[in-house]
Amino acid sequence: MIRFDIDAEGPLAGIRVIDLSRLVAGNMLSLQLADFGADVIKIEPPQGDPLREWRDDGHSLYWKTYGRNKRSVVLNLRDAPDMAALKALLATADVFIENFRPGTLEQMGLAPEVLLAVNPNLIIVRISGFGQTGPYAQLPGFGTIVEGMSGFAHRTGFPDREPVLPPLALADMIAGVYGANATVTALFARFRGKAQGQVIDLSLIEPMYSVLGPEAAIYQVTGKVKERSGSASNTASPRNVYRCSDGRYVALSGSTPQVARRIFEIIGRHEMNDDPRFATNSERIRHRDLVDAAIGEWFAQHDHDEALKLMRDAGATVGPIYSIADIAVDMHYRERGIIVDVEDAHFGTLPMHNILPRLSATPGTWRRPAPDLGEHTREVLLEAGIDPSFPNMAPRTPG
Secondary structure, eight states: OBOOOTTOOOTTTTOEEEEOOOHHHHHHHHHHHHHTTOEEEEEEOTTOOGGGGOOBTTBOHHHHHHTTTEEEEEOOTTSHHHHHHHHHHHTTOSEEEEOOOTTHHHHTTOOHHHHHHHOTTOEEEEEESSOSSSTTTTSOOOHHHHHHHTSTGGGSSOTTSOOOOOSSOHHHHHHHHHHHHHHHHHHHHHHTTSOSSEEEEEESHHHHHHTTTTHHHHHHHHOOOOOOOTTSOSSOSSEEEEEOTTSOEEEEEOOSHHHHHHHHHHTTOGGGGGOGGGSSHHHHHHTHHHHHHHHHHHHTTSOHHHHHHHHHHTTOEEEEOOOHHHHHHOHHHHHHTSEEEEEETTTEEEEEEOOSSOOSSSOOOOOOOOOOTTTTHHHHHHHTTOOOOSGGGSOOOOO
């Protein structure tokens, strides 16, 4: 079991992050920094970050996961003393994260040029749906909209059905990881004397669009729009999800010529290796329905475990389709520590994804569980030399 150690120091120890963002993207970004030792101070309104209200059976498990290693300070920014406290904290910070609609920060008197005049070393991360500029800058920036407008949903699902949105906050999570990388890059540039503070304009749509890879180039050169293909691929064949005789599913990929040949041999279709319709990847894609029919017929005659063993023993690239229940008992996840049991005051322990990436010399640290709302308000303000006696110092409801 992982136990928290408040005195543990990661490679980002000494970096102070003021996180004024809400929901997933900002919390994902600041989580990466917090896990590696940065002092992340979540500035929350009196009602708390809305992420706290993403509950399952009444439990705020999203917050417990994405709020770890952070401190919570409650400020009502409509009140002058609270706004003054925020400005004082920003004067001592290395990084400031916000995700208001573009222009809101300026209306609050916190425009980047104002903040940088007071703290020239401040790195300001501005998260929005479509960026700080452009004709869509003022549109609502929820990940759902971005997942649709980025081209991602158009490519997801089956060709005879509607586009499919991801069932989780994928755009926010990808943006959060991009944002953490950009923040550490800016910190490194500051360390090397290449820059002082700067503004990071982090939209959700650009990281989400980036996962499409070369599709813009493909469209320009070929004039073709890649369409939905279910679990099949427009770039490799064989590649799909197949149903076994016991109703369980496997994922298979034969994206190199050698593996494709092995798969045809395993399923007893040696003649396919001599058939010009399957001789190259391009031809296999062109005749994908025939490829999938042959492989699907073989899987339908074998149960899940037998099929996996036969395929793996022959050097094919294949794996099971896991649910979270399968992941919870999988030996690789446990032995490698992909999932770890973390101490929790309410549940005893809670499983969470481990700190990643894995650094051999300067690994991340487990310093704090996700804080109760406003748990560290007095502590943080006193550290900064701010009088904590204004009204928001009342005790908070845990959550």
